[in-house]
Amino acid sequence: MKKTVKKEQITISMPALDRIDMSILKLLQENARATVKEIAAKVHLSTTPVHERIKRMEQSGVIKQYATLVDHTKVKKGLMVICYVSLKEHSKNAGIKFIKSINALNEVVECYNISGEFDFMLKVVEENMDSYYDFHVNRLSQIENMGNVQSVFVMGVIKQTHQLVW
Numbered sequence: 001m002k003k004t005v006k007k008e009q010i011t012i013s014m015p016a017l018d019r020i021d022m023s024i025l026k027l028l029q030e031n032a033r034a035t036v037k038e039i040a041a042k043v044h045l046s047t048t049p050v051h052e053r054i055k056r057m058e059q060s061g062v063i064k065q066y067a068t069l070v071d072h073t074k075v076k077k078g079l080m081v082i083c084y085v086s087l088k089e090h091s092k093n094a095g096i097k098f099i100k101s102i103n104a105l106n107e108v109v110e111c112y113n114i115s116g117e118f119d120f121m122l123k124v125v126e127e128n129m130d131s132y133y134d135f136h137v138n139r140l141s142q143i144e145n146m147g148n149v150q151s152v153f154v155m156g157v158i159k160q161t162h163q164l165v166w
Contacts, residue, residue, distance in 0.1 A: 080154035084118040
């Protein structure tokens with residue numbers, strides 16, 4: 001089965017992922033800095049087909065980006081807050097404006113459109129309670145169409161990963 005993915009107005013046809021593709025993805029999730037040579041040895045292929053498979057997955061959007069997990073407490077961002085946000089108006093245009101505003105806020109490291117009582121869930125990191133208060137009052141609450149915001153303060157991180165399991 002072929003899947004079609006659009007990226008920057010170019011349509012790239014991506015065959016269904018096979019077990020080798022899935023193994024490559026698992027290895028890259030464990031260590032995004034692994035070399036093609038290291039991955040090739042583990043999946044029992046030469047480097048060229050492994051490189052081609054990785055490039056195909058990048059171009060098709062299966063691999064969105066490579067990232068580094070940072071311990072926020074060690075880079076002067078010791079406060080993590082989950083903010084549940086509801087908007088006053090729920091039109092498409094209002095949602096687009098809100099998302100654009102959120103994307104401009106560096107303190108917001110993740111944003112999810114959710115169902116239920118709230119419309120969005122934000123993960124915010126700040127230096128301390130004073131800096132979060134300033135962010136909340138002077139930046140987040142000033143966004144057009146902002147309704148209710150409920151802040152939940154993270155007491156400790158139990159699990160943090162980007163690895164998908166299949």
